[in-house]
Amino acid sequence: MNINFEALVQSLGDGAVISDAKGIITYWNPSAERIFGFSVHEALGASLDLIIPERLRKRHNEGYDHSMQTGTTQYGDKLLTVPAIHKSGRPLSIAFTVSVIIDPDGKVVGVAAIIRDDTSRFNEQRMLRKRIAELEASSN
Template sequence: MSESSSTLDQAWLARAVVADSPEAIVVTDPQGRIDLWNAGAANMFGYSAEDALGASLDLIIPVKLRDRHWRGYEHTMETGVTKYGDTLLGVPATHQDGRQLSIEFSVALLRDDAGTIVGIAAVMREVSERRATEKALRTKLAEAERTVTALRATVADLTNRVTRPTMSVQGWSEQPCTTTSFDA
């Protein structure tokens, strides 16, 4: 296989991976406008590529998180540094129908030949079901911990109420004796 056909095959392979990935793959320009929106993104967020391309990422960012998102985005564009290149970030996102999604994603900074950042690629996975399961498990664990704490307190209380006679080697009580009217 010649070098040029190898490059062509790699380009086709890259396009096929992006197009057919079940994960959402989204590429944005330095201003945060969407340049690439694969089928995984359409399935995850409900917007077609036609609706998403050229739109702002605000399309999927919950309103209350937008300021924070854009501060981080602009900082990354200015500095060329992101802590999410090799770390998954879990955040809420918004579906087209308005429901909240839980997603995890990592990003890759895209640079031109001069090293200038020309965009960011994000690979996202929806984890709403897993997050709901984890939340339910945390709730059950907290309930179990409260039950164990209450049982320990009950056992401690009962233990303190029980008097245990102590005996010497000879079998006589080591408890102090008191005289009564019958001791005369």
Template sequence: MAIDFDELVHAIGDAVVVSDAAGAITLWNAAAERMFGFSTQEALGRSLDIIIPERLRKRHWDGYHETMQTGVTRYGTELLRVPATHKDGRAMSIAFTVALLKSGGTAPDAIVAVIRDETQRWNEERALRKRLSELETHGA
């Protein structure tokens, strides 16, 4: 049985986002629509800035452009956890891995990120840390 990779990408529960060498979004699956609130039509061709908090953009782009120049990323097998922004402006916490896509040359042509929304888990952990701190400060 041959696998239809386009169908797989759009059926998977995690967001799959592909961006070209300049950082323009070239693939935005249904899970990305649900997660970030932008339709595929709204996202395609736009900069990844639509989901990157403004305060983190310089750091993101410095790393992105270095990765595109060197063809090396440390995040291929390492889970990266960072803040993100939803279309409605609310803050999110996401975790993702990336892979470099090359069409034959040594330099990557695109980057694919497989992303999971961890906002609820992050908020629960923050509440637990706050409660633990309160208990340590005031006694049980």
């Protein structure tokens, strides 16, 4: 079977975002545009800070720089859920997997992430935890 990977990534329901070793966005598929609200033209060439809440940028950038220096990430095959931000300023909760990209010479050249908007599930779980706490408090 001959698979056109560009067409595949363009048609994914999940966002596909690739950034270079400096955290500059180099790839942004239509689902990333839908999730975050930034067009491909707005995202390409911009820093990942575009979608990272200001309060988390320092920690994110430190971890990102460490991954670029070591070629590893502590998250590997783990599904991460973190806050993000939409173009409108609306907070998001995203779930994603991330992998470090290494060129044929063994040099770390960036990171690829597959991202899903997890905001609805996150809000539902938060409401359920609140309701459970209320029920437990009222039964005591």
